[in-house]
Amino acid sequence: MAVRPVLLVPDPRLKQACEPIAQFDDALHELVQDLEDTMHAHPGCVGIAACQIGVLKRVALVDTSIHKKHGAVSQGRMVLINPSIAISEGEWLGREGCLSLPDFTANVRRSQTVQIRFQNGTGEPQQVTASNFEAVAIQHEIDHLNGILFLDRVSNLATDVFPRKTKA
Ligand code: NI
Numbered sequence: 001m002a003v004r005p006v007l008l009v010p011d012p013r014l015k016q017a018c019e020p021i022a023q024f025d026d027a028l029h030e031l032v033q034d035l036e037d038t039m040h041a042h043p044g045c046v047g048i049a050a051c052q053i054g055v056l057k058r059v060a061l062v063d064t065s066i067h068k069k070h071g072a073v074s075q076g077r078m079v080l081i082n083p084s085i086a087i088s089e090g091e092w093l094g095r096e097g098c099l100s101l102p103d104f105t106a107n108v109r110r111s112q113t114v115q116i117r118f119q120n121g122t123g124e125p126q127q128v129t130a131s132n133f134e135a136v137a138i139q140h141e142i143d144h145l146n147g148i149l150f151l152d153r154v155s156n157l158a159t160d161v162f163p164r165k166t167k168a
Pocket residue numbers: 097098099100140144
């Protein structure tokens with residue numbers, strides 16, 4: 001168990017595509033635990049990708065259940081290993097932040113609903129459909145595994161990016 005330092009932009013490791021997981025072993029379980037510990041060390045955080053702690057593997061966590069956004073639906077904690085988006089539908093514009101870009105938030109256009117396929121911590125295939133805020137969190141984390149940051153998806157850097165109002 002360990003809270004690991006979070007890489008910040010412009011660390012080049014955040015721009016790399018991550019490698020698939022082939023072995024569902026103790027090292028993977030430790031990685032998942034470190035991701036969980038690191039995520040919980042940052043209040044309000046709803047997702048984290050392994051590359052953000054310097055491990056370039058296709059592993060991410062999403063848990064939007066703590067988010068207070070009114071009306072948000074959450075399926076709770078998901079360990080996403082080798083995730084991919086099978087179906088995406090609709091359009092959703094929401095404000096996003098990221099542990100690796102602590103000074104900014106931005107309006108980002110995403111799909112409103114996504115069906116994803118992934119493996120869980122023991123390698124079993126899973127399929128989940130998520131919408132709205134939870135779907136945004138999933139798309140944000142899968143982007144990380146492909147070396148894409150939310151600022152890369154902003155259509156207008158002049159009007160859609162905002163400094164954080166409060167700093168920890
Ligand atoms: Ni992020």
